[in-house]
Amino acid sequence: MRSKTQYPINVKLLLLGFFLAFLLLFILRSSYSSSQQYPPPISETQTHSSKASNPTEEVEESTTCPPTQTCTKIPPSLAQALIHYSTSNITPQQTFKEISVTLRVLEKKSPCNFLVFGLGHDSLMWSSLNHGGRTVFLEEDKAWIEKIKQRVSSLESYHVEYNTKVHQAEELMKIGKGEDCTAVGDPRNSKCQLSLKGFPSEIYEIKWDLIMVDAPTGYFEDAPGRMSAIYTAGLIGRNREDGETDVFVHDVDRVVEDKFSKAFLCDGYLREQEGRIRHFTIPSHRANLGKPFCP
Template sequence: MVSHAVLAASVTRSLEALVAANPGQATLREYRIIWQAIAARRGGNVLVFGVGRDSPQWIDANAGGQVTFVEHEPAWIAVARDKTPGIDVVPTRYTTRAWAWRLSLLRPHRLYLRNLPSRIHETSWDVILVDGPQGYNRRCPGRMSSIYTASRLAQRSAGRTEVFVHDADREIERACGDRFLGEANLVRHVDRLRQYRV
């Protein structure tokens, strides 16, 4: 049996390698916080908006549980399936644009991703990570829909759901996170990561 200290050291090395391979993405502190939250509910249900090089980390952290990724870019879905055989990726389509994010706050019900399969809507999620879609310029979809959908799924889940919003240094992520997940539910803000408990 592997000791907790050996496992922690192994995870830290793996996360450090990920940070080195992905400069400018997430920080080591951000990755640790997410990894620890998932591992604390190991065997549970984890939903991640966006696939990337960090996807295998979330699968490893939730050994024996369900990790489902929601992605809209066909090329990224193909890469994820090629690099991580057996990964559960659900394709989706976003109809929003970041430039219109303030207007979307007036009709948030239109942001809900109804095109996801019923199993997504019916699952009680323990951890939800919003790290997609892109939101780095006005023409990108922005994360309004993924944050709003995460809030609705978390509210329907049995018990408390840990919801993480990455890139919360950006106005859209910060404002939509506080509006849809509840500013009172904000647990912490570390680097560009916000953690809510809903």
């Protein structure tokens, strides 16, 4: 989730251009909605007719701004994001094409509920793209949370702990194939060792439309790894009452992210892969208890 290397300047320009395009689209949409909401102004013919029927009355011209103008202001979160990324020397870790995979879903579903494993330099971007919705970040490093909050206090984030290590991945994969792990239910009540149970209670109660797994750290043997995060994201999607959850996993070029996303988010639910990111659509299993864990 955090940027460890600086991308070339053209990626930064692409991101800035993307935000400007998003802003233009927002303004055009607001203007169109406003024109449909408010009646058209009185025509010139109607005005002259009114004057003729009431010659002693003067038609007063409004000196106040029409209410439609307030609809075209830049949302504060978007304005903050534009300034942040145009003045920062650090760019998001995902490439433009990888970001676009999630963006296409957000364009259809936002404003929505968006859960992100990881807090990083791209967090303000995700929050801004889900303008009007709720975007929550789960982060393993308390000190990192405080550092990001000093720069962007508006982000909603929570500290979480993981009790796994990357070197345990093979053993956890075997455990994940057992009956306890293929049973669908509330992650808090799951008997599966992969299920994460220490989140704030509302994380389990909200119906998440999108989930991004871009944390915890997973690039060395003693790091927590994303085994449990991937499994729990899939379980949350299956346990919703109805509908479906779009789950994105980043860094699938690594062994853990590759194997665990295929095993617990399922090849049959895979919708797209671009570079190092995969997009899965997980349907509700509560509406059909006989549905197999993977299709």
